[in-house]
Amino acid sequence: MNDSQVVLTRVDGPVGWIRLNRPEALNALNADLVPQLDAALTRFEQDPAIRVLVITGTGRAFCAGGDLNSFDPEEKDTVHVFLERAAETLEHIPSIQKPVIAALNGVTAAGGLEIAMACDLVIAARSVRIGDGHANFGLLPGAGGAVRLARAVGPARAKYLSFTGQLFPADFFLSWGLVNEVVDDDELDQRVQELAETIAAKSPIVLAGAKQLIDESFDQPLEAGLRAERIAMYAHMQTQDMREGLAAFAEKRTPHYTGQ
Missing domain, CATH: 3.90.226.10 (2-enoyl-CoA Hydratase; Chain A, domain 1)
Structure with a gap:
Protein backbone atom coordinates (compact mmCIF):
# COMPACT_ATOMS: atom_id res chain seq x y z
CA MET A 1 0.00 0.00 0.00
CA ALA A 201 -12.82 -20.33 -7.30
CA LYS A 202 -15.83 -20.29 -9.66
CA SER A 203 -15.64 -19.83 -13.43
CA PRO A 204 -15.10 -16.15 -14.32
CA ILE A 205 -17.37 -16.68 -17.32
CA VAL A 206 -20.17 -18.00 -15.13
CA LEU A 207 -19.77 -15.15 -12.63
CA ALA A 208 -19.81 -12.50 -15.36
CA GLY A 209 -22.75 -14.11 -17.13
CA ALA A 210 -24.81 -14.54 -13.98
CA LYS A 211 -24.10 -10.95 -12.92
CA GLN A 212 -25.22 -9.60 -16.29
CA LEU A 213 -28.37 -11.72 -16.44
CA ILE A 214 -29.43 -10.85 -12.90
CA ASP A 215 -28.77 -7.12 -13.32
CA GLU A 216 -30.52 -6.89 -16.68
CA SER A 217 -33.54 -8.88 -15.49
CA PHE A 218 -34.83 -5.83 -13.62
CA ASP A 219 -35.24 -3.92 -16.88
CA GLN A 220 -36.86 -6.73 -18.87
CA PRO A 221 -40.21 -8.47 -18.96
CA LEU A 222 -40.02 -12.02 -17.59
CA GLU A 223 -40.23 -13.69 -21.01
CA ALA A 224 -37.45 -11.54 -22.43
CA GLY A 225 -35.24 -12.28 -19.44
CA LEU A 226 -35.81 -16.02 -19.70
CA ARG A 227 -35.04 -15.91 -23.42
CA ALA A 228 -31.80 -14.03 -22.75
CA GLU A 229 -30.89 -16.62 -20.13
CA ARG A 230 -31.39 -19.50 -22.55
CA ILE A 231 -29.34 -17.78 -25.25
CA ALA A 232 -26.54 -17.18 -22.77
CA MET A 233 -26.64 -20.81 -21.68
CA TYR A 234 -26.43 -22.08 -25.25
CA ALA A 235 -23.36 -19.91 -25.84
CA HIS A 236 -21.83 -21.02 -22.56
CA MET A 237 -22.03 -24.67 -23.64
CA GLN A 238 -19.17 -23.94 -26.06
CA THR A 239 -16.77 -22.80 -23.34
CA GLN A 240 -13.81 -24.64 -21.90
CA ASP A 241 -14.92 -23.75 -18.39
CA MET A 242 -18.17 -25.68 -18.78
CA ARG A 243 -16.29 -28.72 -20.03
CA GLU A 244 -13.85 -28.40 -17.14
CA GLY A 245 -16.67 -28.19 -14.61
CA LEU A 246 -18.36 -31.32 -15.89
CA ALA A 247 -15.06 -33.19 -16.16
CA ALA A 248 -14.10 -32.27 -12.61
CA PHE A 249 -17.48 -33.49 -11.37
CA ALA A 250 -17.10 -36.81 -13.16
CA GLU A 251 -13.53 -37.23 -11.93
CA LYS A 252 -14.38 -36.14 -8.37
CA ARG A 253 -11.75 -33.38 -8.31
CA THR A 254 -11.61 -29.62 -7.84
CA PRO A 255 -12.20 -27.76 -11.11
CA HIS A 256 -9.61 -25.29 -12.36
CA TYR A 257 -11.28 -22.60 -14.43
CA THR A 258 -9.37 -20.46 -16.92
CA GLY A 259 -12.13 -18.10 -18.01
CA GLN A 260 -12.23 -19.49 -21.53
Missing part, protein backbone atom coordinates in the same frame (compact mmCIF):
# COMPACT_ATOMS: atom_id res chain seq x y z
CA ASN A 2 0.96 3.61 -0.59
CA ASP A 3 -0.01 5.66 2.46
CA SER A 4 0.23 8.97 0.56
CA GLN A 5 -2.85 8.03 -1.43
CA VAL A 6 -6.47 8.62 -0.43
CA VAL A 7 -7.29 5.25 -1.97
CA LEU A 8 -5.14 2.29 -0.98
CA THR A 9 -4.93 -1.03 -2.81
CA ARG A 10 -3.57 -4.46 -2.04
CA VAL A 11 -3.79 -7.90 -3.58
CA ASP A 12 -4.47 -10.98 -1.48
CA GLY A 13 -4.47 -14.02 -3.75
CA PRO A 14 -7.25 -13.62 -6.33
CA VAL A 15 -8.80 -10.73 -4.40
CA GLY A 16 -8.14 -7.05 -5.05
CA TRP A 17 -8.81 -4.82 -2.03
CA ILE A 18 -9.61 -1.12 -2.48
CA ARG A 19 -9.60 0.92 0.73
CA LEU A 20 -10.90 4.49 0.95
CA ASN A 21 -8.33 6.35 3.02
CA ARG A 22 -9.53 9.72 4.27
CA PRO A 23 -10.28 8.64 7.85
CA GLU A 24 -10.13 12.18 9.21
CA ALA A 25 -13.04 13.05 6.88
CA LEU A 26 -14.89 9.75 7.33
CA ASN A 27 -13.68 8.80 3.84
CA ALA A 28 -15.90 11.44 2.29
CA LEU A 29 -15.76 11.68 -1.48
CA ASN A 30 -13.83 14.61 -2.95
CA ALA A 31 -12.02 15.57 -6.14
CA ASP A 32 -8.95 13.55 -5.10
CA LEU A 33 -10.62 10.38 -3.89
CA VAL A 34 -13.08 9.81 -6.74
CA PRO A 35 -10.54 9.55 -9.62
CA GLN A 36 -8.23 7.40 -7.48
CA LEU A 37 -11.15 5.06 -6.72
CA ASP A 38 -11.96 4.86 -10.42
CA ALA A 39 -8.32 4.15 -11.29
CA ALA A 40 -8.16 1.35 -8.70
CA LEU A 41 -11.34 -0.19 -10.09
CA THR A 42 -9.88 -0.09 -13.61
CA ARG A 43 -6.58 -1.61 -12.50
CA PHE A 44 -8.23 -4.64 -10.87
CA GLU A 45 -10.86 -4.90 -13.57
CA GLN A 46 -8.14 -5.32 -16.20
CA ASP A 47 -5.95 -7.70 -14.17
CA PRO A 48 -6.85 -11.30 -15.12
CA ALA A 49 -5.31 -12.58 -11.88
CA ILE A 50 -7.90 -10.65 -9.86
CA ARG A 51 -11.20 -12.54 -9.74
CA VAL A 52 -13.06 -10.52 -7.07
CA LEU A 53 -12.87 -6.87 -5.98
CA VAL A 54 -13.51 -5.57 -2.45
CA ILE A 55 -14.20 -1.95 -1.48
CA THR A 56 -13.84 -0.95 2.17
CA GLY A 57 -12.76 2.00 4.30
CA THR A 58 -10.17 3.11 6.83
CA GLY A 59 -11.08 4.16 10.35
CA ARG A 60 -14.59 4.80 11.67
CA ALA A 61 -16.35 4.98 8.32
CA PHE A 62 -16.84 3.15 5.09
CA CYS A 63 -17.84 6.43 3.47
CA ALA A 64 -19.99 9.24 4.90
CA GLY A 65 -20.89 10.64 1.46
CA GLY A 66 -19.63 13.67 -0.40
CA ASP A 67 -17.21 16.02 1.32
CA LEU A 68 -19.48 19.01 1.96
CA ASN A 69 -16.48 21.15 2.92
CA SER A 70 -15.32 20.95 -0.70
CA PHE A 71 -18.67 22.13 -2.11
CA ASP A 72 -19.14 25.82 -2.85
CA PRO A 73 -22.68 26.41 -4.19
CA GLU A 74 -21.42 29.54 -5.92
CA GLU A 75 -18.96 27.51 -8.01
CA LYS A 76 -21.63 25.57 -9.85
CA ASP A 77 -19.41 24.41 -12.71
CA THR A 78 -16.87 22.88 -10.33
CA VAL A 79 -19.54 21.14 -8.29
CA HIS A 80 -21.23 19.88 -11.47
CA VAL A 81 -17.96 18.39 -12.75
CA PHE A 82 -17.36 16.63 -9.43
CA LEU A 83 -20.88 15.22 -9.26
CA GLU A 84 -20.66 13.94 -12.85
CA ARG A 85 -17.31 12.27 -12.17
CA ALA A 86 -18.65 10.70 -8.97
CA ALA A 87 -21.74 9.41 -10.76
CA GLU A 88 -19.59 7.95 -13.56
CA THR A 89 -17.40 6.15 -11.02
CA LEU A 90 -20.42 4.68 -9.26
CA GLU A 91 -21.76 3.54 -12.63
CA HIS A 92 -18.38 1.94 -13.29
CA ILE A 93 -18.76 -0.42 -10.33
CA PRO A 94 -21.80 -2.41 -11.59
CA SER A 95 -20.37 -2.47 -15.12
CA ILE A 96 -17.36 -4.50 -13.96
CA GLN A 97 -17.80 -8.11 -15.04
CA LYS A 98 -16.13 -9.41 -11.89
CA PRO A 99 -18.00 -9.60 -8.57
CA VAL A 100 -17.54 -6.55 -6.36
CA ILE A 101 -18.05 -6.78 -2.59
CA ALA A 102 -18.64 -3.82 -0.28
CA ALA A 103 -17.10 -4.48 3.13
CA LEU A 104 -18.75 -1.93 5.41
CA ASN A 105 -16.38 -1.23 8.28
CA GLY A 106 -18.08 1.88 9.66
CA VAL A 107 -20.57 4.68 9.00
CA THR A 108 -22.15 4.29 5.56
CA ALA A 109 -24.28 7.25 4.50
CA ALA A 110 -25.41 9.15 1.40
CA GLY A 111 -22.69 8.61 -1.22
CA GLY A 112 -21.30 5.76 0.86
CA LEU A 113 -24.66 4.01 0.68
CA GLU A 114 -24.67 4.65 -3.07
CA ILE A 115 -21.27 2.96 -3.40
CA ALA A 116 -22.47 -0.04 -1.37
CA MET A 117 -25.60 -0.41 -3.51
CA ALA A 118 -23.53 -0.31 -6.70
CA CYS A 119 -21.63 -3.40 -5.48
CA ASP A 120 -22.86 -6.95 -5.95
CA LEU A 121 -22.66 -8.06 -2.31
CA VAL A 122 -22.60 -6.14 0.97
CA ILE A 123 -20.98 -7.51 4.13
CA ALA A 124 -21.20 -5.26 7.19
CA ALA A 125 -19.51 -5.12 10.57
CA ARG A 126 -22.00 -5.37 13.42
CA SER A 127 -21.37 -1.83 14.72
CA VAL A 128 -21.98 -0.23 11.32
CA ARG A 129 -24.77 2.31 10.93
CA ILE A 130 -26.26 2.90 7.52
CA GLY A 131 -28.61 5.46 6.01
CA ASP A 132 -29.29 8.12 3.42
CA GLY A 133 -28.29 11.50 4.79
CA HIS A 134 -28.85 13.68 1.71
CA ALA A 135 -31.97 15.37 3.08
CA ASN A 136 -30.11 16.43 6.23
CA PHE A 137 -28.07 18.87 4.15
CA GLY A 138 -30.64 20.05 1.63
CA LEU A 139 -29.33 17.69 -1.03
CA LEU A 140 -30.87 15.30 -3.51
CA PRO A 141 -29.06 12.04 -4.27
CA GLY A 142 -27.42 11.91 -7.66
CA ALA A 143 -25.79 8.49 -7.93
CA GLY A 144 -28.44 5.96 -7.01
CA GLY A 145 -29.57 7.13 -3.58
CA ALA A 146 -33.16 7.28 -4.77
CA VAL A 147 -33.42 4.96 -7.78
CA ARG A 148 -31.15 2.12 -6.65
CA LEU A 149 -32.41 2.40 -3.10
CA ALA A 150 -36.02 1.96 -4.19
CA ARG A 151 -35.09 -1.11 -6.23
CA ALA A 152 -33.08 -2.55 -3.35
CA VAL A 153 -35.57 -2.12 -0.50
CA GLY A 154 -38.82 -1.01 -2.12
CA PRO A 155 -40.39 2.46 -2.49
CA ALA A 156 -41.86 2.76 1.02
CA ARG A 157 -38.61 1.86 2.78
CA ALA A 158 -36.58 4.05 0.39
CA LYS A 159 -38.82 7.02 1.19
CA TYR A 160 -38.48 6.33 4.91
CA LEU A 161 -34.69 6.43 4.68
CA SER A 162 -34.66 9.40 2.33
CA PHE A 163 -37.17 11.51 4.26
CA THR A 164 -35.74 10.91 7.74
CA GLY A 165 -32.03 10.97 6.92
CA GLN A 166 -31.48 8.70 9.91
CA LEU A 167 -28.85 6.00 10.34
CA PHE A 168 -29.80 2.50 11.44
CA PRO A 169 -27.84 -0.60 12.57
CA ALA A 170 -26.59 -3.03 9.95
CA ASP A 171 -28.95 -5.75 11.23
CA PHE A 172 -31.83 -3.48 10.23
CA PHE A 173 -30.72 -3.73 6.60
CA LEU A 174 -30.04 -7.45 6.81
CA SER A 175 -33.76 -8.07 7.18
CA TRP A 176 -34.43 -5.76 4.23
CA GLY A 177 -32.01 -7.60 1.94
CA LEU A 178 -29.71 -4.63 1.39
CA VAL A 179 -26.96 -6.29 3.46
CA ASN A 180 -26.03 -9.93 2.80
CA GLU A 181 -24.19 -10.68 6.04
CA VAL A 182 -23.46 -8.99 9.36
CA VAL A 183 -20.31 -10.12 11.20
CA ASP A 184 -18.42 -9.12 14.31
CA ASP A 185 -16.24 -6.07 13.71
CA ASP A 186 -12.94 -7.89 14.21
CA GLU A 187 -13.97 -10.61 11.75
CA LEU A 188 -14.96 -8.38 8.82
CA ASP A 189 -11.80 -8.53 6.70
CA GLN A 190 -11.28 -12.24 7.31
CA ARG A 191 -14.87 -13.12 6.46
CA VAL A 192 -14.84 -10.99 3.31
CA GLN A 193 -11.55 -12.53 2.18
CA GLU A 194 -12.97 -16.04 2.75
CA LEU A 195 -16.13 -15.20 0.83
CA ALA A 196 -14.18 -13.59 -2.00
CA GLU A 197 -11.90 -16.63 -2.31
CA THR A 198 -14.94 -18.93 -2.43
CA ILE A 199 -16.39 -16.86 -5.26
CA ALA A 200 -13.01 -16.55 -7.01
Whole structure:
Protein backbone atom coordinates (compact mmCIF):
# COMPACT_ATOMS: atom_id res chain seq x y z
CA MET A 1 0.00 0.00 0.00
CA ASN A 2 0.96 3.61 -0.59
CA ASP A 3 -0.01 5.66 2.46
CA SER A 4 0.23 8.97 0.56
CA GLN A 5 -2.85 8.03 -1.43
CA VAL A 6 -6.47 8.62 -0.43
CA VAL A 7 -7.29 5.25 -1.97
CA LEU A 8 -5.14 2.29 -0.98
CA THR A 9 -4.93 -1.03 -2.81
CA ARG A 10 -3.57 -4.46 -2.04
CA VAL A 11 -3.79 -7.90 -3.58
CA ASP A 12 -4.47 -10.98 -1.48
CA GLY A 13 -4.47 -14.02 -3.75
CA PRO A 14 -7.25 -13.62 -6.33
CA VAL A 15 -8.80 -10.73 -4.40
CA GLY A 16 -8.14 -7.05 -5.05
CA TRP A 17 -8.81 -4.82 -2.03
CA ILE A 18 -9.61 -1.12 -2.48
CA ARG A 19 -9.60 0.92 0.73
CA LEU A 20 -10.90 4.49 0.95
CA ASN A 21 -8.33 6.35 3.02
CA ARG A 22 -9.53 9.72 4.27
CA PRO A 23 -10.28 8.64 7.85
CA GLU A 24 -10.13 12.18 9.21
CA ALA A 25 -13.04 13.05 6.88
CA LEU A 26 -14.89 9.75 7.33
CA ASN A 27 -13.68 8.80 3.84
CA ALA A 28 -15.90 11.44 2.29
CA LEU A 29 -15.76 11.68 -1.48
CA ASN A 30 -13.83 14.61 -2.95
CA ALA A 31 -12.02 15.57 -6.14
CA ASP A 32 -8.95 13.55 -5.10
CA LEU A 33 -10.62 10.38 -3.89
CA VAL A 34 -13.08 9.81 -6.74
CA PRO A 35 -10.54 9.55 -9.62
CA GLN A 36 -8.23 7.40 -7.48
CA LEU A 37 -11.15 5.06 -6.72
CA ASP A 38 -11.96 4.86 -10.42
CA ALA A 39 -8.32 4.15 -11.29
CA ALA A 40 -8.16 1.35 -8.70
CA LEU A 41 -11.34 -0.19 -10.09
CA THR A 42 -9.88 -0.09 -13.61
CA ARG A 43 -6.58 -1.61 -12.50
CA PHE A 44 -8.23 -4.64 -10.87
CA GLU A 45 -10.86 -4.90 -13.57
CA GLN A 46 -8.14 -5.32 -16.20
CA ASP A 47 -5.95 -7.70 -14.17
CA PRO A 48 -6.85 -11.30 -15.12
CA ALA A 49 -5.31 -12.58 -11.88
CA ILE A 50 -7.90 -10.65 -9.86
CA ARG A 51 -11.20 -12.54 -9.74
CA VAL A 52 -13.06 -10.52 -7.07
CA LEU A 53 -12.87 -6.87 -5.98
CA VAL A 54 -13.51 -5.57 -2.45
CA ILE A 55 -14.20 -1.95 -1.48
CA THR A 56 -13.84 -0.95 2.17
CA GLY A 57 -12.76 2.00 4.30
CA THR A 58 -10.17 3.11 6.83
CA GLY A 59 -11.08 4.16 10.35
CA ARG A 60 -14.59 4.80 11.67
CA ALA A 61 -16.35 4.98 8.32
CA PHE A 62 -16.84 3.15 5.09
CA CYS A 63 -17.84 6.43 3.47
CA ALA A 64 -19.99 9.24 4.90
CA GLY A 65 -20.89 10.64 1.46
CA GLY A 66 -19.63 13.67 -0.40
CA ASP A 67 -17.21 16.02 1.32
CA LEU A 68 -19.48 19.01 1.96
CA ASN A 69 -16.48 21.15 2.92
CA SER A 70 -15.32 20.95 -0.70
CA PHE A 71 -18.67 22.13 -2.11
CA ASP A 72 -19.14 25.82 -2.85
CA PRO A 73 -22.68 26.41 -4.19
CA GLU A 74 -21.42 29.54 -5.92
CA GLU A 75 -18.96 27.51 -8.01
CA LYS A 76 -21.63 25.57 -9.85
CA ASP A 77 -19.41 24.41 -12.71
CA THR A 78 -16.87 22.88 -10.33
CA VAL A 79 -19.54 21.14 -8.29
CA HIS A 80 -21.23 19.88 -11.47
CA VAL A 81 -17.96 18.39 -12.75
CA PHE A 82 -17.36 16.63 -9.43
CA LEU A 83 -20.88 15.22 -9.26
CA GLU A 84 -20.66 13.94 -12.85
CA ARG A 85 -17.31 12.27 -12.17
CA ALA A 86 -18.65 10.70 -8.97
CA ALA A 87 -21.74 9.41 -10.76
CA GLU A 88 -19.59 7.95 -13.56
CA THR A 89 -17.40 6.15 -11.02
CA LEU A 90 -20.42 4.68 -9.26
CA GLU A 91 -21.76 3.54 -12.63
CA HIS A 92 -18.38 1.94 -13.29
CA ILE A 93 -18.76 -0.42 -10.33
CA PRO A 94 -21.80 -2.41 -11.59
CA SER A 95 -20.37 -2.47 -15.12
CA ILE A 96 -17.36 -4.50 -13.96
CA GLN A 97 -17.80 -8.11 -15.04
CA LYS A 98 -16.13 -9.41 -11.89
CA PRO A 99 -18.00 -9.60 -8.57
CA VAL A 100 -17.54 -6.55 -6.36
CA ILE A 101 -18.05 -6.78 -2.59
CA ALA A 102 -18.64 -3.82 -0.28
CA ALA A 103 -17.10 -4.48 3.13
CA LEU A 104 -18.75 -1.93 5.41
CA ASN A 105 -16.38 -1.23 8.28
CA GLY A 106 -18.08 1.88 9.66
CA VAL A 107 -20.57 4.68 9.00
CA THR A 108 -22.15 4.29 5.56
CA ALA A 109 -24.28 7.25 4.50
CA ALA A 110 -25.41 9.15 1.40
CA GLY A 111 -22.69 8.61 -1.22
CA GLY A 112 -21.30 5.76 0.86
CA LEU A 113 -24.66 4.01 0.68
CA GLU A 114 -24.67 4.65 -3.07
CA ILE A 115 -21.27 2.96 -3.40
CA ALA A 116 -22.47 -0.04 -1.37
CA MET A 117 -25.60 -0.41 -3.51
CA ALA A 118 -23.53 -0.31 -6.70
CA CYS A 119 -21.63 -3.40 -5.48
CA ASP A 120 -22.86 -6.95 -5.95
CA LEU A 121 -22.66 -8.06 -2.31
CA VAL A 122 -22.60 -6.14 0.97
CA ILE A 123 -20.98 -7.51 4.13
CA ALA A 124 -21.20 -5.26 7.19
CA ALA A 125 -19.51 -5.12 10.57
CA ARG A 126 -22.00 -5.37 13.42
CA SER A 127 -21.37 -1.83 14.72
CA VAL A 128 -21.98 -0.23 11.32
CA ARG A 129 -24.77 2.31 10.93
CA ILE A 130 -26.26 2.90 7.52
CA GLY A 131 -28.61 5.46 6.01
CA ASP A 132 -29.29 8.12 3.42
CA GLY A 133 -28.29 11.50 4.79
CA HIS A 134 -28.85 13.68 1.71
CA ALA A 135 -31.97 15.37 3.08
CA ASN A 136 -30.11 16.43 6.23
CA PHE A 137 -28.07 18.87 4.15
CA GLY A 138 -30.64 20.05 1.63
CA LEU A 139 -29.33 17.69 -1.03
CA LEU A 140 -30.87 15.30 -3.51
CA PRO A 141 -29.06 12.04 -4.27
CA GLY A 142 -27.42 11.91 -7.66
CA ALA A 143 -25.79 8.49 -7.93
CA GLY A 144 -28.44 5.96 -7.01
CA GLY A 145 -29.57 7.13 -3.58
CA ALA A 146 -33.16 7.28 -4.77
CA VAL A 147 -33.42 4.96 -7.78
CA ARG A 148 -31.15 2.12 -6.65
CA LEU A 149 -32.41 2.40 -3.10
CA ALA A 150 -36.02 1.96 -4.19
CA ARG A 151 -35.09 -1.11 -6.23
CA ALA A 152 -33.08 -2.55 -3.35
CA VAL A 153 -35.57 -2.12 -0.50
CA GLY A 154 -38.82 -1.01 -2.12
CA PRO A 155 -40.39 2.46 -2.49
CA ALA A 156 -41.86 2.76 1.02
CA ARG A 157 -38.61 1.86 2.78
CA ALA A 158 -36.58 4.05 0.39
CA LYS A 159 -38.82 7.02 1.19
CA TYR A 160 -38.48 6.33 4.91
CA LEU A 161 -34.69 6.43 4.68
CA SER A 162 -34.66 9.40 2.33
CA PHE A 163 -37.17 11.51 4.26
CA THR A 164 -35.74 10.91 7.74
CA GLY A 165 -32.03 10.97 6.92
CA GLN A 166 -31.48 8.70 9.91
CA LEU A 167 -28.85 6.00 10.34
CA PHE A 168 -29.80 2.50 11.44
CA PRO A 169 -27.84 -0.60 12.57
CA ALA A 170 -26.59 -3.03 9.95
CA ASP A 171 -28.95 -5.75 11.23
CA PHE A 172 -31.83 -3.48 10.23
CA PHE A 173 -30.72 -3.73 6.60
CA LEU A 174 -30.04 -7.45 6.81
CA SER A 175 -33.76 -8.07 7.18
CA TRP A 176 -34.43 -5.76 4.23
CA GLY A 177 -32.01 -7.60 1.94
CA LEU A 178 -29.71 -4.63 1.39
CA VAL A 179 -26.96 -6.29 3.46
CA ASN A 180 -26.03 -9.93 2.80
CA GLU A 181 -24.19 -10.68 6.04
CA VAL A 182 -23.46 -8.99 9.36
CA VAL A 183 -20.31 -10.12 11.20
CA ASP A 184 -18.42 -9.12 14.31
CA ASP A 185 -16.24 -6.07 13.71
CA ASP A 186 -12.94 -7.89 14.21
CA GLU A 187 -13.97 -10.61 11.75
CA LEU A 188 -14.96 -8.38 8.82
CA ASP A 189 -11.80 -8.53 6.70
CA GLN A 190 -11.28 -12.24 7.31
CA ARG A 191 -14.87 -13.12 6.46
CA VAL A 192 -14.84 -10.99 3.31
CA GLN A 193 -11.55 -12.53 2.18
CA GLU A 194 -12.97 -16.04 2.75
CA LEU A 195 -16.13 -15.20 0.83
CA ALA A 196 -14.18 -13.59 -2.00
CA GLU A 197 -11.90 -16.63 -2.31
CA THR A 198 -14.94 -18.93 -2.43
CA ILE A 199 -16.39 -16.86 -5.26
CA ALA A 200 -13.01 -16.55 -7.01
CA ALA A 201 -12.82 -20.33 -7.30
CA LYS A 202 -15.83 -20.29 -9.66
CA SER A 203 -15.64 -19.83 -13.43
CA PRO A 204 -15.10 -16.15 -14.32
CA ILE A 205 -17.37 -16.68 -17.32
CA VAL A 206 -20.17 -18.00 -15.13
CA LEU A 207 -19.77 -15.15 -12.63
CA ALA A 208 -19.81 -12.50 -15.36
CA GLY A 209 -22.75 -14.11 -17.13
CA ALA A 210 -24.81 -14.54 -13.98
CA LYS A 211 -24.10 -10.95 -12.92
CA GLN A 212 -25.22 -9.60 -16.29
CA LEU A 213 -28.37 -11.72 -16.44
CA ILE A 214 -29.43 -10.85 -12.90
CA ASP A 215 -28.77 -7.12 -13.32
CA GLU A 216 -30.52 -6.89 -16.68
CA SER A 217 -33.54 -8.88 -15.49
CA PHE A 218 -34.83 -5.83 -13.62
CA ASP A 219 -35.24 -3.92 -16.88
CA GLN A 220 -36.86 -6.73 -18.87
CA PRO A 221 -40.21 -8.47 -18.96
CA LEU A 222 -40.02 -12.02 -17.59
CA GLU A 223 -40.23 -13.69 -21.01
CA ALA A 224 -37.45 -11.54 -22.43
CA GLY A 225 -35.24 -12.28 -19.44
CA LEU A 226 -35.81 -16.02 -19.70
CA ARG A 227 -35.04 -15.91 -23.42
CA ALA A 228 -31.80 -14.03 -22.75
CA GLU A 229 -30.89 -16.62 -20.13
CA ARG A 230 -31.39 -19.50 -22.55
CA ILE A 231 -29.34 -17.78 -25.25
CA ALA A 232 -26.54 -17.18 -22.77
CA MET A 233 -26.64 -20.81 -21.68
CA TYR A 234 -26.43 -22.08 -25.25
CA ALA A 235 -23.36 -19.91 -25.84
CA HIS A 236 -21.83 -21.02 -22.56
CA MET A 237 -22.03 -24.67 -23.64
CA GLN A 238 -19.17 -23.94 -26.06
CA THR A 239 -16.77 -22.80 -23.34
CA GLN A 240 -13.81 -24.64 -21.90
CA ASP A 241 -14.92 -23.75 -18.39
CA MET A 242 -18.17 -25.68 -18.78
CA ARG A 243 -16.29 -28.72 -20.03
CA GLU A 244 -13.85 -28.40 -17.14
CA GLY A 245 -16.67 -28.19 -14.61
CA LEU A 246 -18.36 -31.32 -15.89
CA ALA A 247 -15.06 -33.19 -16.16
CA ALA A 248 -14.10 -32.27 -12.61
CA PHE A 249 -17.48 -33.49 -11.37
CA ALA A 250 -17.10 -36.81 -13.16
CA GLU A 251 -13.53 -37.23 -11.93
CA LYS A 252 -14.38 -36.14 -8.37
CA ARG A 253 -11.75 -33.38 -8.31
CA THR A 254 -11.61 -29.62 -7.84
CA PRO A 255 -12.20 -27.76 -11.11
CA HIS A 256 -9.61 -25.29 -12.36
CA TYR A 257 -11.28 -22.60 -14.43
CA THR A 258 -9.37 -20.46 -16.92
CA GLY A 259 -12.13 -18.10 -18.01
CA GLN A 260 -12.23 -19.49 -21.53
